[in-house]
Amino acid sequence: MSKIGPEHVSGYGMTRVRRILRRPLYYWGLRVFLVICLCVSSWLLITVPSWTTIYEQQMQLVENYLADRHELRLRKVLIHGRRDMSMATLLEVMKVEEDAPLFRVQTEAIEARLQQHPVIKYAHVQFLPPDTLEVVVEERMPIGVWSHQGAWRVFSRDGTILGDMSYKYEPLPRFAGDGAADQAHELIDHLIVYPELMKRLEVAIRVGKRRWTLRLSPGVDIYLPEKNLGNALTELSLLQQRDGVLDRDVVVIDARLSDRWYLRLDDGVRVQLLPGGNA
Structure with missing residues (x-):
């Protein structure tokens, strides 16, 4: 029987070291x-x-x-279609400087940067030899101001938010309510037919993403229907021309039903109107 002792272990260790070294x-x-x-x-x-x-x-x-x-420098930048944006703002968005080396002027990258800006609806950029950059832009035009997240935001016809409110947008109609910016263009198209109503508009409130409530001066709320918006505005315009209803002691005109309207007076009295304006 073989025995394992100190001598055997020592020999095994030396053998392993020699194997590694070899x-x-x-x-x-x-x-x-x-x-x-x-x-x-x-x-x-x-x-x-x-x-x-x-x-x-x-x-x-x-x-x-x-x-x-x-002489490979950009000497001229021509911009066509600019309306509301300043030249300085456009150049800043494009990240282009006159006299820049032409090696760094990349038309596709400039186009992409322009189209990422909310005001720019369309952009096309091309190089005109020997030293000119031509830029064609189409801007989204503001049509209204929307109360959103505690601030007034300017928006375009397609509902795109263009920026914050400033003094130059004061004449634009004001809107409030969830989804108001996306649907405002339809209401504006109807209201411009009736300038006497448009000039009285203080704010148009979108209710439940379904219909509008108009707040007209001097403090009259108009509850418009979900459908047949044009018919309701036509009837309201006729009432104003004939009876001056908006200048009376009326606080609410409920026009949500097509066959009858309700007027609430400032003393709480509720009056029913039939089609044609008959009480």
Whole structure:
């Protein structure tokens, strides 16, 4: 029977060491290489940002040199279709400066930046040799001001929010309620037919995403129906022309039903109106 003793263990350990030492050179080389790669990777993670900055600076120097030597600079920017946006704002959105090296003028990227701006509905950019950039834009035009999230926002016909309220938008009609900006164009199209109602409009309130309540001066609320909006406004216009209903002691005109309307007076009295304005 074999016995395991200290001498045997010591011999086994020495044998294992000799076996490891006899392994091929590439075995050790691979491990040294991996350690070096780890060290280099750590160094690059720390120093690459600075090298990137240096590279970009050198490239700019080269571009400026070539642009000056061969007259490859942007000398003119032509913009067509601008209405509400200032030239300075457009150039800022485009990220383009006159006299910039032509190497950095990328028409597709400029188009993409313009079309991301809420005011720009359409944009086309092209380079006109030798040194001109031509830009064609179509702006979304503001049609109203919407009370949203505690602030007044200017919006376009398709409901796009164009920006915050400013003094130049004071003449625009005002709207409130969930979804009001998306549906306001339909109401405006009806109201412009009746200027006597349009000029009295203080705010149009969207109710339940279904219908409108108009608040007209001097403080009369008009409950409009979900459907046949034009008919209701026509009837209201006739009532005003004939009886001056908006200038009387009326606080609410409920026009939600097509066959009968209800008027609530400021003393709480409720009066029913039949089609044609007969009480």
